[in-house]
Amino acid sequence: MPSPFIVRGLTALALAWAASGCQASPTAVESPAAAPDTTAAPSDATAAAPRLTSTELNLYAWSEYIPQDLLDAFAAEHGIRVNYDAFSSNEELLAKMQAGAAGYDVILPSDYMVTVMAKQGMLEPLDTSLLANFGNLDPQFVDRPYDPGNAYSVPYQWGTVGIAVDTAAVSTPVTAWADLWDPAFAQGLVMVDDEREVIGLTLMTLGHDRNSTDPAELEAAKARLAALKPNIRLFDSDSPKTALLAGEVKAGVVWNGEAALAHRENPAIAYVLPAEGCGIWFDNLAMPKDPPHKDAALAFIDFVLRPDMSMLITRDFPYSNPNAAGLAALAEAEPELYAAYMAYPATNPPAADLAKCQAIVDIGDALPLWDKLWTDVKSGE
Amino acid sequence: MTDARHAPGRGLRLYALLAYAYLYGPIAILVVYSFNQSKFGVAWTGFTLEWYAALWDDRFVREAARNTLIVAAASTALSTVIGTAAAVGLQRYRFPARRLTEASLYVPVVIPEVVMGIAMLAFFAQAFAWLNDALGFGWRLGLATITIAHVAFSVPFVTLTVRARLAGFDRRLEEAAMDLGADEWRTFTRVTLPLILPGVVAGALLAFTLSLDDYIITLFTAGPGSTTLPLRVYAMLRQAVTPKVNALSTLWVAVVFAALLLAQWVGRPPRAVAA
Amino acid sequence: MLQTIRERDDLKGLLLVGPIAFWLGLFLLVPLALMVVVSFADRGTYGDVVYRFSLDNYRALAAPEYARILGRSVEVAFWTTAMCMAAGYPLAYFIALSPPRRRWLLLFLVLVPFWTNFLIRIYAWMIILRSKGVLAAFLGAVGLLPGPAEAWFARIQLYTPGAVLVGMVYEFLPFMVLPLYASLEKLDLSLLDAAADLGARPWRAFARVTLPLSLPGIVAGSVLVFVPAMGMFVVPDLMGGAQTVLIGNLVNNQFLKARDWPLGAAASMVMLVLTLGVTLLYTRVFGSGEELVA
Numbered sequence: 001m002p003s004p005f006i007v008r009g010l011t012a013l014a015l016a017w018a019a020s021g022c023q024a025s026p027t028a029v030e031s032p033a034a035a036p037d038t039t040a041a042p043s044d045a046t047a048a049a050p051r052l053t054s055t056e057l058n059l060y061a062w063s064e065y066i067p068q069d070l071l072d073a074f075a076a077e078h079g080i081r082v083n084y085d086a087f088s089s090n091e092e093l094l095a096k097m098q099a100g101a102a103g104y105d106v107i108l109p110s111d112y113m114v115t116v117m118a119k120q121g122m123l124e125p126l127d128t129s130l131l132a133n134f135g136n137l138d139p140q141f142v143d144r145p146y147d148p149g150n151a152y153s154v155p156y157q158w159g160t161v162g163i164a165v166d167t168a169a170v171s172t173p174v175t176a177w178a179d180l181w182d183p184a185f186a187q188g189l190v191m192v193d194d195e196r197e198v199i200g201l202t203l204m205t206l207g208h209d210r211n212s213t214d215p216a217e218l219e220a221a222k223a224r225l226a227a228l229k230p231n232i233r234l235f236d237s238d239s240p241k242t243a244l245l246a247g248e249v250k251a252g253v254v255w256n257g258e259a260a261l262a263h264r265e266n267p268a269i270a271y272v273l274p275a276e277g278c279g280i281w282f283d284n285l286a287m288p289k290d291p292p293h294k295d296a297a298l299a300f301i302d303f304v305l306r307p308d309m310s311m312l313i314t315r316d317f318p319y320s321n322p323n324a325a326g327l328a329a330l331a332e333a334e335p336e337l338y339a340a341y342m343a344y345p346a347t348n349p350p351a352a353d354l355a356k357c358q359a360i361v362d363i364g365d366a367l368p369l370w371d372k373l374w375t376d377v378k379s380g381e
Numbered sequence: 382m383t384d385a386r387h388a389p390g391r392g393l394r395l396y397a398l399l400a401y402a403y404l405y406g407p408i409a410i411l412v413v414y415s416f417n418q419s420k421f422g423v424a425w426t427g428f429t430l431e432w433y434a435a436l437w438d439d440r441f442v443r444e445a446a447r448n449t450l451i452v453a454a455a456s457t458a459l460s461t462v463i464g465t466a467a468a469v470g471l472q473r474y475r476f477p478a479r480r481l482t483e484a485s486l487y488v489p490v491v492i493p494e495v496v497m498g499i500a501m502l503a504f505f506a507q508a509f510a511w512l513n514d515a516l517g518f519g520w521r522l523g524l525a526t527i528t529i530a531h532v533a534f535s536v537p538f539v540t541l542t543v544r545a546r547l548a549g550f551d552r553r554l555e556e557a558a559m560d561l562g563a564d565e566w567r568t569f570t571r572v573t574l575p576l577i578l579p580g581v582v583a584g585a586l587l588a589f590t591l592s593l594d595d596y597i598i599t600l601f602t603a604g605p606g607s608t609t610l611p612l613r614v615y616a617m618l619r620q621a622v623t624p625k626v627n628a629l630s631t632l633w634v635a636v637v638f639a640a641l642l643l644a645q646w647v648g649r650p651p652r653a654v655a656a
Numbered sequence: 657m658l659q660t661i662r663e664r665d666d667l668k669g670l671l672l673v674g675p676i677a678f679w680l681g682l683f684l685l686v687p688l689a690l691m692v693v694v695s696f697a698d699r700g701t702y703g704d705v706v707y708r709f710s711l712d713n714y715r716a717l718a719a720p721e722y723a724r725i726l727g728r729s730v731e732v733a734f735w736t737t738a739m740c741m742a743a744g745y746p747l748a749y750f751i752a753l754s755p756p757r758r759r760w761l762l763l764f765l766v767l768v769p770f771w772t773n774f775l776i777r778i779y780a781w782m783i784i785l786r787s788k789g790v791l792a793a794f795l796g797a798v799g800l801l802p803g804p805a806e807a808w809f810a811r812i813q814l815y816t817p818g819a820v821l822v823g824m825v826y827e828f829l830p831f832m833v834l835p836l837y838a839s840l841e842k843l844d845l846s847l848l849d850a851a852a853d854l855g856a857r858p859w860r861a862f863a864r865v866t867l868p869l870s871l872p873g874i875v876a877g878s879v880l881v882f883v884p885a886m887g888m889f890v891v892p893d894l895m896g897g898a899q900t901v902l903i904g905n906l907v908n909n910q911f912l913k914a915r916d917w918p919l920g921a922a923a924s925m926v927m928l929v930l931t932l933g934v935t936l937l938y939t940r941v942f943g944s945g946e947e948l949v950a
């Protein structure tokens with residue numbers, strides 16, 4: 001018969017462990033921040049650091065995306081406890097907000113999601129004149145079509161979508177999306193499991209707009225994509241680099257960060273910005289409608305834009321930084337890291353490629369059409 | 382079932398060994414890779430304890446672990462009690478709407494998680510907005526709503542498992558107890574419960590396991606500051622920090638094994654009640 | 657032999673079943689009623705729900721592609737259940753035959769692997785089944801690869817339907833083993849002795865005595881495996897390379913990619929009605945086992 005002692009022992013141990021975590025957490029907040037070792041001049045905002053009435057900030061963002069040092073510094077400076085809850089896709093964020101979740105102060109949607117959420121009245125208007133550090137952003141990355149005038153959001157990081165190639169396994173040069181159709185890649189490709197990216201690049205190889213809503217163009221893309229299927233070994237959005245690193249595939253359509261991480265592990269993996277034009281994306285700081293701690297939210301957004309904080313983002317994560325002053329601070333504080341950042345096309349694409357890139361735009365009523373196409377191609381024989 | 386004549390034969394023992402090897406094969410890999418220097422879990426590149434140190438420093442993971450255990454313990458306790466009562470009721474008695482209750486029991490097993498999660502979130506958001514307005518409550522999403530949702534999807538597992546145990550249960554044992562003067566409650570706790578306990582514990586273990594690992598429904602019913610481990614871990618994996626999660630799983634398995642060993646060593650086995 | 661006739665007792669029945677009925681009614685059926693309403697609504701331009709009612713969503717689901725998706729999901733769930741049964745029954749039987757004080761340890765050991773994280777377990781399987789993974793290295797070391805194990809390995813290596821089945825059976829095995837154990841453990845061994853004394857061969861005794869007695873466990877276990885397996889899509893996505901669309905993907909995509917809640921709600925209602933119907937029919941045919949026992 002059951003041994004309650006097993007259960008008791010288990011519970012006691014588990015609770016003891018959990019309790020230790022519980023006690024440790026407040027000290028983690030109060031402990032002085034690991035001071036960022038930068039020499040960048042403090043901005044006006046630091047000097048003015050206004051007293052906030054809020055004591056809490058609820059952050060809802062991608063996980064492992066905001067440096068711990070930055071969060072600690074913010075907590076220390078403003079005496080605010082930061083709750084950092086994580087989502088893993090834009091669609092999760094949207095579905096949650098759409099169903100009525102409340103209580104978050106700062107969220108981190110990508111470009112097209114800013115449009116969708118703003119159109120649905122889910123975002124709190126953002127007055128950039130209240131952000132002392134807004135001017136630190138590189139002018140080419142503000143006022144983008146997905147959020148004209150930065151009425152709701154400010155860019156946090158950006159990047160591209162291109163082709164990662166294992167140069168040890170591929171002999172012919174890869175320069176364009178169209179090269180993926182080469183029969184030499186039979187069962188040799190990994191693709192992000194994302195209809196907007198994959199159908200989009202197929203449209204580009206046909207010379208169409210990657211955000212096309214024309215049924216005839218989409219029908220043509222369907223046939224073309226079906227022809228690519230024999231080359232695709234797997235779809236994986238979470239970690240396409242793993243299949244590349246494991247040698248399961250020879251090339252793949254990936255986000256720049258994935259390519260940069262894979263390149264670090266295996267230098268033979270190169271990143272190509274395709275001739276037809278690469279994809280480009282932005283992740284943005286924004287506030288959901290009626291945030292409970294709006295003063296803290298604004299203070300946080302401004303804090304992230306500070307050069308000494310912004311450089312921490314690039315120090316910790318392999319994406320591209322829209323903050324010009326932050327990159328300047330990085331050049332001074334960590335010249336080696338800065339040089340590597342500037343030299344690698346995955347983090348700092350050449351201006352010519354950047355000019356050709358095309359962003360995903362929300363296609364509204366045509367999205368179900370795209371999804372049906374995707375379902376058909378995937379479930380077809 | 383203590384008769385030595387019926388101890389498992391050699392073939393069965395060998396099979397069981399293979400079955401446990403199948404169950405623990407991936408766990409062994411998971412443990413080994415928690416010591417791997419490579420971030421991406423592809424090739425072995427060298428031994429390190431770095432991921433355990435990183436884990437120790439991560440306050441969000443500690444908070445998530447605590448939340449997960451609170452929810453799992455609370456939802457398991459609730460669904461075990463409610464689910465067992467329902468199993469007894471459904472198996473023993475005829476009453477109005479019995480068939481309907483029985484059918485609705487399968488709904489949480491059948492319904493896609495994402496639908497259940499979104500429906501519950503919409504319901505809670507609406508109900509809270511209304512109650513907070515009307516009565517001045519400050520209710521919001523959090524551990525309580527996660528627990529409510531977990532009970533809803535795990536309770537059928539308890540009920541169905543206990544019913545499998547109750548089927549063919551010999552009611553004469555209870556009648557004998559009653560004839561000997563035990564009241565109904567005493568009969569239940571002294572006779573019925575011990576007899577169905579294997580089913581109850583099996584159901585509770587399934588409920589606990591389900592709660593510990595749920596992602597989608599938790600995602601939608603969680604509020605600020607109530608992130609559980611699966612939520613944290615899924616998001617971490619998207620950003621490629623696998624070994625830290627391996628380290629966490631390894632620690633957790635080690636804790637469970639320590640508890641099991643301790644229990645085997647320290648505790649005298651309770652009297653076996655032959656079923 | 658055993659008395660399990662149901663007595664009519666409204667009060668006791670309702671008292672015992674009241675809590676679950678309240679819980680599922682308020683927290684599950686009411687929210688799902690909202691979803692039923694949504695399933696008749698329309699998708700707004702930005703993925704919001706427009707309450708303009710029609711049968712369009714259900715009509716859209718009549719397309720032949722969806723029948724194919726449903727068929728494929730049933731196929732995956734069926735094989736998962738069958739293999740879980742084949743693998744789980746002997747294991748549950750072994751645990752039930754073990755000495756009582758060891759039974760609980762053995763049962764716990766079945767569950768402990770599943771107290772780690774789901775994705776991490778699947779990632780571990782991916783490491784094992786890669787074309788240059790742990791299993792391939794092992795088979796190579798013992799000289800079976802290249803060699804006699806080649807064809808076998810090709811069928812279960814990563815990104816094949818075989819790999820999906822390996823992962824599915826792994827994830828669902830406890831949901832078969834525990835109900836089976838719960839029903840096998842009450843097996844009265846004196847019955848087996850009686851059968852043996854009457855000259856029955858062990859296999860015959862198993863087929864005539866053990867198997868019918870464990871039927872409630874078989875029914876419960878197959879429901880608890882088959883039904884969730886119908887909606888599972890993460891294992892096929894990760895271990896099969898997301899090369900196909902299952903009903904779980906279909907529903908999930910409507911909510912989390914196409915932002916077409918009404919179509920997703922309609923698809924899940926169709927799935928709910930079909931699966932519920934089959935499940936109730938199945939449990940009705942096999943009963944909860946008592947009819948065969950009594």
